[in-house]
Amino acid sequence: MIKVFFASWALFLGIFMLMVGNGLQGTLLGVRGSLEDFSTFEMSIVMSAYFVGFLGGSRLAPEMIRRVGHVRVFAALGSTISAVLILYPVLPEVWAWTLGRVVIGFCFSGVYVTAESWLNNAATNENRGQSLSLYMLAQMSGIVLAQVILSFGDVSGYILFIIPSVLVSLAFAPILLSITPTPAFETTRPMKLKDLIGTSPLASVGMFLLGGVFAAQFGMTAVYGVEAGLNVKEISLLVSVIYVAALAAQYPIGWASDRMDRRVLIIGLAALGGAGAILAALSGGSLPVILVGAALVGGTSNPLYALYIAYANDFLEHEDMPAASAGFIFINGVGAIMGPILLGYVMGVFGEASFWVAVATLMLAMAAYGGLRMLQRPSDTAVEDQVSYAPVLANASVVAVDMAQEVYIETELEEQAQDESDS
Template identity: 35%
Template structure:
């Protein structure tokens, strides 16, 4: 494994540093706006601006990379993200901060495109799984550990932003000094969303609804934690626990879905997410809160890669990269809407409204999933693709999937399917 990771270590170090610096900003910004007296809807709008920036960046940042190259583009995106982060420490106004979060989303998407396309170029069909695993560990461990920097703002409010900017800026160094040749970024293929939905209504709807519930969580979970009485340190611990729980359960649930009908695993995860969210809406405390938070992270984080795997089960090998790109954009669009719905729920029902909203989303998908289960046939076990952990970043991440276009040729791919029903071509 080390021999596979070492050639791309500079990229993994860079993404770890960047996520350690930027990964806790959504939590920090929500807390600062709440402390300044901003309403829940305003905080939700600021959170939405970040996810909107991710969507725009995922669609447009590739043009910048193609025009100036990976290293220059990476340096430009990181420099702008660092400058934006320092601006939070200078001025505090919801309108300004909303604009800065839009810029943050654009920059983060640009960084992801640079790193993911570079990793794809350095990997082959035999090493992609290991490279992707290393990328996921670097990304989520950086995001989780970054939550601890929330504690640094107790005495000096500007310090967390300065630490974040420092870490983000340091991410430039390993990329600028790498001896690994930068690749050319190709245009991503397109696949109509209608074609995807016809192939797998459950998988496509699940990807979008997962974005809705996780966008709500990332945008407003810190506000939930503070309003149920957690101090700053406990809020950081809660957020870190959810993220680490999310990483821990993805692989076991994915392996389970390889052995059994994947639809049932997806539906079970939505049902369990509904139950855990309902309990979190009751505002538990102490160890129970952390245990439920870890369970929520484990279940909800697994939903997106499960849905992608299920869609891939029903597509030709030649369609899978384009399909994954569309699904991550669908997820991001859902994430942009999630904070608004959750903010409305919290305005009406208090802190627990966040998880009431998430529970409602999970309940809707549970009902839809049970309906699809009743009217459609499963994919034969022999034709199911292996589960692969996937980041919810940009369409370029789909290229890192070992079940991508070089795993099977179109001639040997599975039969075409429509409407979750197995049909021979």
């Protein structure tokens, strides 16, 4: 893995710095919005706007890259992100922040597509899984460091908006100065939703519900923290705990995924996450209890994304896997757009504790639907016939998910070749 890191260190460093900027602006807006007298529902619109842009970028960025090339798209989107970050405190209006979030979501989606296509081009069949793991580590580390920076800054001033703008600008230097040949770029058209849902209803419904949970974590946690009376350091700690738990849980859950009925694991993880959200809702404002509940939600919901993809792959031919992954990104994106709006409305009517109640409802709905599917189809893919699990985050672009699909396929082909040689 060390060789893989040094082979693409500039790319990992650039992504790390980008995620510091993205993680900082997301939480910062949630806190700053209260100082600008934005209502909870208004902030939910602002937070939802990011996912509108992100979903649009995942569809349009590949065509932009094909027309003008990776480098131009990368540089243009990066400079736009940097400009919008500085404009937030200059235009503290709901419409301006909403528009800014759409633009930033679109730009980050395009940046991810570009960077991940470079990463995929640099990876080989032997180290693609390691490259994907390092990429995920760089992303998560950047988000967590962003919360540390936020906890030491002044949310009422301008500096915390300038820092992510500078980091995003600097992030492109090591990448653009070290990246060698521009890779060929192709993306797969999404599978028709009707066919995707018919192939795996459990994964399709789960992805939609999971989109709402992910949007709650990435977009509305800071808004909840303000409404709950937490200070900036406590909000930063809360967001950090969610992502640290998500990173720590990926590999144990991946190990278990390859050794048991995935539906049982999906039901168990969703139920555990729902229980964690209920625990946080009943915490009575106790920060340690809230943190435990948040860790359970983050540690179960984020790995579920990769788990749903792996489960669906058990029923797909190799050539259909990329198309299915593109469809799942769309389904998850629609859920992510709706999630903050639902949470903002519920919190405005029932108070801040309803944030966790809504998250619990989404998680328990996943568990309940998983149980229903087991009743409808008792038999499932044998454990020995399951494809291998590959870690991938819910904010990944279609290129990173395609990388994970390549890991699935390569691992399965290796296992088939080993079985043939043994026999």
